[in-house]
Amino acid sequence: MPIESIFPRLEPLLPRVQKPIQYVGGELNSQVKDWDAAEVRWALMYPDAYEVGLPNQGVQILYEILNERDGVLAERTYSVWPDLEALMREHQIPQFTVDAHRPVGAFDVLGVSFATELGYTNLLTALDLAGIPLSAADRTDEHPIVLAGGHAAFNPEPIADFLDAAVLGDGEEITLAITEVIREWRREGEPGGRDELLLRLAKSGGVYVPRFYEVTYLPDGRIHRVAPNRHGVPWRVDKHTVMDLDQWPYPRKPLVPLAETVHERFSVEIFRGCTRGCRFCQAGMITRPVRERSITTIGDMVETGLKQSGLDEVGLLSLSSADHSEIGDIAKGLADRYEGTNTSLSLPSTRVDAFNVTLANELSRGGRRSGLTFAPEGGSERMRKVINKMVTEDDLIRTVTTAYENGWRQVKLYFMCGLPTEEDEDVLAIADMARRVIQAGREATGRRDIRCTVSIGGFVPKPHTPFQWAAQCDHETVDRRLYALKDRLRRDREYGKSIGLRYHDGKPSIIEGLLSRGDRRVADVIRAVWAAGARFDGWSEHFSYDRWLTAAEEVFADGPVDLHWYTTRARDEVEVLPWDHLDAGLDREWLWQDWQESIADEADIQEVDDCRWTPCFDCGVCPTMDTEIQIGPTGKKLLPLTVVK
Numbered sequence: 230m231p232i233e234s235i236f237p238r239l240e241p242l243l244p245r246v247q248k249p250i251q252y253v254g255g256e257l258n259s260q261v262k263d264w265d266a267a268e269v270r271w272a273l274m275y276p277d278a279y280e281v282g283l284p285n286q287g288v289q290i291l292y293e294i295l296n297e298r299d300g301v302l303a304e305r306t307y308s309v310w311p312d313l314e315a316l317m318r319e320h321q322i323p324q325f326t327v328d329a330h331r332p333v334g335a336f337d338v339l340g341v342s343f344a345t346e347l348g349y350t351n352l353l354t355a356l357d358l359a360g361i362p363l364s365a366a367d368r369t370d371e372h373p374i375v376l377a378g379g380h381a382a383f384n385p386e387p388i389a390d391f392l393d394a395a396v397l398g399d400g401e402e403i404t405l406a407i408t409e410v411i412r413e414w415r416r417e418g419e420p421g422g423r424d425e426l427l428l429r430l431a432k433s434g435g436v437y438v439p440r441f442y443e444v445t446y447l448p449d450g451r452i453h454r455v456a457p458n459r460h461g462v463p464w465r466v467d468k469h470t471v472m473d474l475d476q477w478p479y480p481r482k483p484l485v486p487l488a489e490t491v492h493e494r495f496s497v498e499i500f501r502g503c504t505r506g507c508r509f510c511q512a513g514m515i516t517r518p519v520r521e522r523s524i525t526t527i528g529d530m531v532e533t534g535l536k537q538s539g540l541d542e543v544g545l546l547s548l549s550s551a552d553h554s555e556i557g558d559i560a561k562g563l564a565d566r567y568e569g570t571n572t573s574l575s576l577p578s579t580r581v582d583a584f585n586v587t588l589a590n591e592l593s594r595g596g597r598r599s600g601l602t603f604a605p606e607g608g609s610e611r612m613r614k615v616i617n618k619m620v621t622e623d624d625l626i627r628t629v630t631t632a633y634e635n636g637w638r639q640v641k642l643y644f645m646c647g648l649p650t651e652e653d654e655d656v657l658a659i660a661d662m663a664r665r666v667i668q669a670g671r672e673a674t675g676r677r678d679i680r681c682t683v684s685i686g687g688f689v690p691k692p693h694t695p696f697q698w699a700a701q702c703d704h705e706t707v708d709r710r711l712y713a714l715k716d717r718l719r720r721d722r723e724y725g726k727s728i729g730l731r732y733h734d735g736k737p738s739i740i741e742g743l744l745s746r747g748d749r750r751v752a753d754v755i756r757a758v759w760a761a762g763a764r765f766d767g768w769s770e771h772f773s774y775d776r777w778l779t780a781a782e783e784v785f786a787d788g789p790v791d792l793h794w795y796t797t798r799a800r801d802e803v804e805v806l807p808w809d810h811l812d813a814g815l816d817r818e819w820l821w822q823d824w825q826e827s828i829a830d831e832a833d834i835q836e837v838d839d840c841r842w843t844p845c846f847d848c849g850v851c852p853t854m855d856t857e858i859q860i861g862p863t864g865k866k867l868l869p870l871t872v873v874k
Contacts, residue, residue, distance in 0.1 A: 232264050236330040238322055246312045250488045251279035254327035257485035258537060259305075260296045261329045267302035269411045271295055271404075272326055272336040272373065274306045274355060276348035277767065279327070282307040283484060284492040286546070287342045287379065290479040291404050301408055304328040304336075308351040309358070311764055317358055324359035333359040337411060339373040340404070343381035346744035347737070347767035349388050353759040356391065363756065365393050365440060370422045376407070376436075383468075383515050384692040384808040387744050387751035389439035393423075394430055396437070397811060398468030398515070399501070401477045403435050428459060437466040437811060444749055450789035452748060452805040465812045468515065470856050474501060475526045482537045494542035494575065495534040499527055499559065503548040504858070505580075506837040506846075508617045508827050509606070509645065511691035512548055515813045517850040518858045519841055524555045524562070525865050531563060541571045550576040551583035552841075554861040560591035562866065568594060581605065581620045586631045593636075600639030600682070601632055608644060608658035614834045615650055615827050622662055626669050633670040639680045640666055646710055647688040647702030647735065650828055656710040659683060660717045663728045682729040683718075685711065687738030691745055693813040695823040697806065700799040701742045704735030704774075711735075736774035740766070742796040743781070748807035751795070753784045814856075816849030 243249035264270070273292055275282030282288065288305065295303035304326035309317065317323070324333040333339060333355065341352055356363055361372050368375075377385050377395040385395040396403050407430060414426050421428070430436040441462045445453040457464060471477060483495050500521040503513035522530075531543050543563065545556075553559065563574055574592045581603045589601070605620055607613040613620060629640050644659055663681050670679035687707050690699045711732050718725050743751060757780040765771040781792040800806065802821050809817070826835035840846050841860055851857050 232331045232335045234330040235322055235325050235332060238320065239325065239330060242313070242316045242320065242322070245316060247310060248279075248488055251307070252309070252313065252325075252327060253487065254330065256283075256487055257539070258482040259328055259484060260292075261304075262296060262302040264302065264329075264331070266300070268300040268415060269302070269338070269408045270336045271301070271303040271338045271340055271408075272306050272333045273303055274308075274333075274339060274341045274352075276308050276341055276343065276351040276355065278310065278765070279307045279486075279488060280490045283486045283490050284496070285342065285344070286480075286496055286498060287400060289484055290477075291340070291400055292484075293480050293482060294401060294477075295404065295408065298405070298408070300412065304331065306333050306355065308348075308355060308765070314354065314358065314764075324355045334361055334373065336373050338376055338407070340376045340378065343377055343379040345767055346381045346387070346741055347772075348381075349744060349755050350759045350763040350766055352388065352391060353756065354764060364390055366390075368393070368423065370419070372423075374411075374423075374426070380512060380515065381745075383511070383811060383813060384745065384747075385437065385439070385811075386444075386749050386807040387747040387755060389749050390752040390756075392439055393427060394436050394438050396435070396469065397466065397813065399471040400469070401471050401479075403469045406433070406435065428462075431459070431463075432461045434463050434467065435469060438462070439749075442810065448789065450794060452807060454805065455807075455810045465810050467812045467854065468814060470518075470520075470814075470854050471501070472520060472856060472859065474498070474520055474522045478522075478526055478530050478533075481530075481533055483534050483540070485538050485540065492544070493540065494544045495531070495538050495540045496544040496546045497527055497530045497534065498522070498546045499550055499553050499556075500547045500860075503552075504840045505549065505552075506617050506823075506839065507606070508615075508695040508823060509648065509688060509691070510548075511694050514694050514815060516548070517814065517848065518856050520859045521553055521555075521861055523861070523863050523865065524559055525863075527559055528562060528566075532566075535572065542573050542575060544575050544577050546577060549580050549583060551580060551588060555863065556583075557588060557591075558862075558866065560588050564591040564594040577602075581625050581628050584628050584632075586635045589632065589637075590635060600641050600680075601629075601637055602641040602643065603628070604643040605662065606643065606645050607648060607655065608662060609655040611831055611834075612648060612651060612655045612658075614831070614836060616648060617823075617827070617837055619836055619838075622665065625662065626665055629666050630669045630673045633673040633679065638670075638676075638678055639682070640670075641682045641684060642666070644683065644685045645688040646685050646732070647707045647738065649696060649699045651702065651710075653710055653713065656714050657717055659685070660714055660721070660728075663718070664721065664724045667724045667727045677727075680727055680729065682731065685714075685730075685732040687733060687735050689738050689741045689745055692806070692808045693815055693820075695820050695827060697746070697820065698800040698802070698804075698824055701739065701796045702735070703797050704739050707735030707738070733769070737766075737769070737772055739792070739796050740772075740774065740777045743777075743792060746807070747795050750785075750788070750790065754780050757784055812853070814848075814850035814854040816847065816853070819846075819848050
């Protein structure tokens, strides 16, 4: 039975909202497939505004992979701004896809990609607008399966009440496997209804279905046990790892936005995973091992993507792109190929100790020489040892001096505040580092138009990292340290005006901490704060700490836990963590030992090398997941070598 487009009802409302073009669809390379010809239909959601969600690589890749398959249909949906939400409620218009403006509630699966926990309230808005019950327990066979993925899905427990299922890790292969399970179940006549479908997904071992796990608690609020409540459901659910990225060269046909977006470039993921071992970095830990794309595949993807999109910037993406074993050849090959065109290259993520000016010059050969961004993360040498960021201040100064000597004028430095064992002096050291950067630039160039921007975020302990047991720093201390840093920079008459300071106050980080390390009891807080009007919590102008604090106080009023219990409390080794039954492949004892080594006396802090170039440190990922590090050099060159005119 055809599903009608809601666009005729939506279109008259669009002149009454901001940026109406974001709801229109029809982007270059978007697809609208025949509804009746599809056996399995996916609605893919990035729970943020169109301008943030459209460039998301994960959604674009799955959108293309699914739509390539016969009998499968995928469309996209994004969060609507409050102005349109109010009109949709007034006129009874449901959450819709931007491709064919079909109601999200009519699809088989609503797949939601969470890059950050602060998108949880946007999920509830979408479910409510779609007419899908917020609680998974209240859904019937008529409702879509609500499935979460993305980095935040490695601890989906705070939203477990709202999810039917979650997937950990890479989505390319498991998304197709889920599609086949649904297709087979449907061809059999949908035996056992929704419950049987979820049970089949859970028994596969690759999909986490929260309803099939029982959580019990100790009197003091800690978790006693998480155990399956259905026969055949595994005790632990494993993450998925795609081992040959060359077999998945997506996106081939990138979506070209109609409205302005946060990234307007064609992005190619040149490798996945990171083994640098930064103790704070969840992305690096959960995406192990490193798997490089070959230089030839990267060249082919760039050529195809630019032809299909007409975009004029290529972003070479990864967690630390300059670490690719053939990054020099990649940059030179691409710069040679596109020299004389208006195509530019960028490395959005670069480590101080992986940067060299030859690489930078290749990347800027297209004529664009914007600022360089580096992330020392910690202000002092001691802090960088604690977090295993093995970069010295002298390393940074040598690097930025070389950059200034070769024509760069701006450097951006990224730090975190509130790290474990941090003292006031560690944060104030950021001012001294920024001062040295400006001084080095002036000495290297003889100019005074040198700029350094310092950007600081609040640290949040994340699951599946050595810091998952750490006490989060309270927001009052974070704010006090940031104000002291601001004051020191303001009083620096010689260099202060050349140093920009951007920072977020500590309150959003506390809520992110609640959602990052929370358990199922946090769902009631999310529901309460959403009912009180929370939307777009990742946007500072929409975030309200007081609203979250009030909801937490009301929900936890009669229990043993509170906001402090979830955030600024340290965990001990034996405590059952909410995500212990979800396996990222990392050995728990290895994580605990790394945590202990990070908080030892300064002389005893142990730093861990990158296992790409050293013997294995037994983190557990490769043997547990049956994977291995895949790096070059391949010895191949970037082909074809034809220069594009």
